[in-house]
Amino acid sequence: MLSILEANYRGEKYPIYISDNAIKQLEIHLRSLKNNYLIICDDVFKDKKKHPDEKFSKILKNSKVLYFKSGIKNKTSKYADKIIEFFYKNSISRDCEIISIGGGVVGDIVGFAASIYHRGLKLIHVPTSMTSMIDSSIGGKTGFNRNDVVNLCGTYFHPKSSFIDIRFLKTLNQRDLISGLAEIIKKAIIFDEELFDFLDKNKDDILKLTPKIIFETIVKSVKIKLLITTSDEKESNQRLLLNYGHTFGQALEGYFGINQKFLTHGEAVSLGIVAASKLVDQKYNLNTVKANKLLLKNFKLPTNFSDLKIKKKINVKNLIKNLNNDKKRTIHGMRFIISKKKGTGQIIYETDKNLIKKCFKSILS
Numbered sequence: 001m002l003s004i005l006e007a008n009y010r011g012e013k014y015p016i017y018i019s020d021n022a023i024k025q026l027e028i029h030l031r032s033l034k035n036n037y038l039i040i041c042d043d044v045f046k047d048k049k050k051h052p053d054e055k056f057s058k059i060l061k062n063s064k065v066l067y068f069k070s071g072i073k074n075k076t077s078k079y080a081d082k083i084i085e086f087f088y089k090n091s092i093s094r095d096c097e098i099i100s101i102g103g104g105v106v107g108d109i110v111g112f113a114a115s116i117y118h119r120g121l122k123l124i125h126v127p128t129s130m131t132s133m134i135d136s137s138i139g140g141k142t143g144f145n146r147n148d149v150v151n152l153c154g155t156y157f158h159p160k161s162s163f164i165d166i167r168f169l170k171t172l173n174q175r176d177l178i179s180g181l182a183e184i185i186k187k188a189i190i191f192d193e194e195l196f197d198f199l200d201k202n203k204d205d206i207l208k209l210t211p212k213i214i215f216e217t218i219v220k221s222v223k224i225k226l227l228i229t230t231s232d233e234k235e236s237n238q239r240l241l242l243n244y245g246h247t248f249g250q251a252l253e254g255y256f257g258i259n260q261k262f263l264t265h266g267e268a269v270s271l272g273i274v275a276a277s278k279l280v281d282q283k284y285n286l287n288t289v290k291a292n293k294l295l296l297k298n299f300k301l302p303t304n305f306s307d308l309k310i311k312k313k314i315n316v317k318n319l320i321k322n323l324n325n326d327k328k329r330t331i332h333g334m335r336f337i338i339s340k341k342k343g344t345g346q347i348i349y350e351t352d353k354n355l356i357k358k359c360f361k362s363i364l365s
Contacts, residue, residue, distance in 0.1 A: 001166075001215045007138065007226055009233055012158045016138070016226075018219055020211055022165035023056045026126060029161070030059060033097055038090060040083055040110045042102030042128065043067040044171070052167035063099075064090060068106050072260045075105045075145045077153070083113040087121075097122040097160065103129030103176075104136035104265075108151070111142035115157035123159040128168040130180025131266065134221035137162055139229035139239075148254045150265070156234060166218060169209055179266025181206070181299045182245070184217065186269060187224045189292060190244045193343030195220055196295070203298045241345040244337040245272035248359065251322035255314065262310055270301035275359040280338040282355060283348075288339060289362075305364045316360050320353060 002019040066086040100110035114123040127137040143154020188196035205213035232239040249272025256262040277289040293303045
């Protein structure tokens with residue numbers, strides 16, 4: 001199985017290889033570089049049992065590698081500095097290529113470091129988590145968290161190419177795999193009714209990582225992300241739709257200090273989708289919550305805070321405060337992405353704090 005998609009941004013074109021053996025294409029590319037590259041790799045791959053094949057083991061063994069301790073708590077400027085120091089100690093030239101191997105945290109922070117060192121180095125993504133394969137590695141966003149705000153600082157910086165090997169998904173624990181699926185469900189709700197129905201029909205095979213179905217799922221999701229981001233690269237209009245579920249969700253993340261032990265990003269997005277569905281239903285007298293909750297539940301994602309088994313009361317006032325600090329806030333009010341009908345999304349601005357409280361309470365009761 002192999003699909004080569006073209007990311008066609010203004011002034012930037014690059015291939016995205018999606019395969020059950022993309023490591024082969026990566027190996028061929030690295031040989032052509034004649035050692036003029038550095039690898040920053042999630043330290044989970046120090047364990048050879050996590051390697052998809054022997055080729056991957058050889059790549060790491062024969063390369064200069066900085067192992068990065070992933071996890072949302074390390075998505076900070078401190079770790080960006082460590083990566084920059086790695087570049088400096090290896091006296092790299094501007095034509096050196098930087099290979100990022102890992103999930104969304106690794107890809108975002110390596111992308112940020114590569115975007116500012118020597119005013120921009122060539123970057124290659126090898127995403128290894130569900131979230132990074134179908135979302136964060138595509139579209140050129142880089143960044144790190146600060147003051148408990150997700151991606152408060154960052155740049156736009158596209159890779160030279162991406163290699164998505166679906167075998168890496170087998171290295172994930174169940175919680176991380178399921179969390180990544182929230183980003184696919186988000187796209188289905190706000191952009192593609194056919195994908196919504198495909199997910200519903202193939203939920204069992206997706207959760208079992210049946211190769212043919214998971215390959216098709218990832219290709220469909222990547223195509224949607226490319227379609228949206230190539231038409232609105234800097235998030236001035238259509239790309240904002242990809243924030244569906246994120247405004248409510250990131251307020252929850254901030255409440256826990258962006259701590260994935262309590263709440264993963266995908267779980268926050270899932271809860272955010274339910275809250276956003278409540279918002280549209282209350283505001284326009286619709287009934288979107290039922291179908292959206294059912295799809296999320298089918299993929300074992302939380303639809304209520306009680307699903308997380310966390311013994312901690314949530315202060316809604318503090319969640320509202322987090323919204324006020326959100327980077328999506330404008331002078332017109334808090335910006336929300338809503339979906340009145342599956343496969344469609346739109347942007348609204350809401351100032352009614354009582355309505356917003358009701359939405360939060362709908363996932364906290």
